[in-house]
Amino acid sequence: MGNGPRNLKNAVIALLAPLPSIIFYISFLNHFHRVSTSGNVGDQSVSLSTLWTWCYQHPLLLANVLFFLNVNVLFWIISHIQSSHWMIDLYWTVIPVMLVNYYATHPLARYNGWRSKIAILLTWVWSLRLSHNYFRREKWQWGAREDWRFTNMRLQYGKHWWWVSFFAVYVSQQVFLIGICLPFYVIHSVDEPLNIWDFVAIIVCTSGIVVAFFADTQLHDFVSRNEKLKELGKPLVANLDKGLWHYSRHPNYCGEQLWWWGLVIFAWNLGHAWTFIGSFINTMCLAYVTKLVEDRMLKQDYRAEAYRLYQKTTSVWIPWFKSSLDGGKDKKA
Known part of the structure; x- marks a missing residue:
């Protein structure tokens, strides 16, 4: 088809x-x-x-x-x-x-x-x-492909995958x-009436959406440029190290986490801090996904060396200043 x-x-x-x-x-x-x-509003559940x-x-x-x-x-x-x-x-x-x-x-x-x-x-x-x-x-x-992690699991589990x-x-x-x-x-x-913590939650959620938007847009532009270089038979750029990606290896994940933890602030403010468990599990899962993504990067020969250097100098999630290889901050960052 x-x-x-x-x-x-x-x-x-x-x-x-x-x-x-x-x-x-x-x-x-x-x-x-x-x-x-x-007219039975008084006892709706019985009705x-x-x-x-x-x-x-x-x-x-x-x-x-x-x-x-x-x-x-x-x-x-x-x-x-x-x-x-x-x-x-x-x-x-x-x-x-x-x-x-x-x-x-x-x-x-x-x-x-x-x-x-x-x-x-x-x-x-x-x-x-x-x-x-x-x-x-x-x-x-729509549905051009499934997530690469599911494809890998399909191969891993074979006949039991169903x-x-x-x-x-x-x-x-x-x-x-x-x-x-x-x-x-x-x-x-x-x-309960709105209070200052609702506005803190709004700021955190909005910041997450904005950070994720710019991070994903920068990643999309990088991938698109590499696709054009590949079509022209030119060498690919090994690693994205500009914009938000200069300060974080996964700024899109950082933005997504800000969004979900911002929602937790809404619930905590209403006396239900226990709802943090959902975002905590999601964060732990994303930490594992981060490892899978980085392992995948290191398996690509053309970018492995550059990505190892990137790992040594750049924060994982939270945007921060570059670190030099001797442990100090990169003053040019």
Whole structure:
């Protein structure tokens, strides 16, 4: 199948894939609102059927059930039909938007309107930035390839990959995504006035989005230039060491972490510091991914030597001044 038809097919699949959860949730809301307007507002949970009552009383569990059935099971089945796990990468940029709007519209939600609007707006901006970067990186194609880490795991597990992938690709994503989005649940569970810590959270989240945007744009420009050099048969530039990448080996990861930890500040401010666990797990996972990425760089002969030098002189995540090989700071940085 040509790129055009395949691109269209994958776009349709991606747009239709979340519909089971969306239709189910809209049906629940419609049923709930019918009960609310029938005059039985005083005891809505009793008036609902057993299924709808459970959905009403357990918003966080419902989010997990919908994720398990619609993402873990359905996406997994689709991935085996297509022999590619590309769709979970795309939905990393979409699921947080779906979750924040889900928590905001659930009948049990109670919250400060301004804090909710700010969280939803910031999440949409974050998602648009990440979605733009995803499609720009994939040359504006849907499902052109799966994450290289999944491809490596496919080779590693061989005939067992069909079932291992369910846990390695999908169940693990539920832990990460539901976990890092826990602040959205808290924001829409506690009604407290805005205070100074909300503005600190806004600054941290916004800084994360901005840093990640410029870092990803600089990386995209670097990769595009190298692709042109390769087409012309010229030597490739071994390493990106300009802009934010002059001060950090992974400024895009730094920006992404600022975003998620900024959300934790919202939840901590509302008395639910325990939600840090989601961002902490995500940070630990990203530390492992950082190692995988750097090991991959060192396996490329044309850049290995330059990258080893880069590792010795440049901060891993947090942008900082260059270090000289003897341990001092590079005054030219």
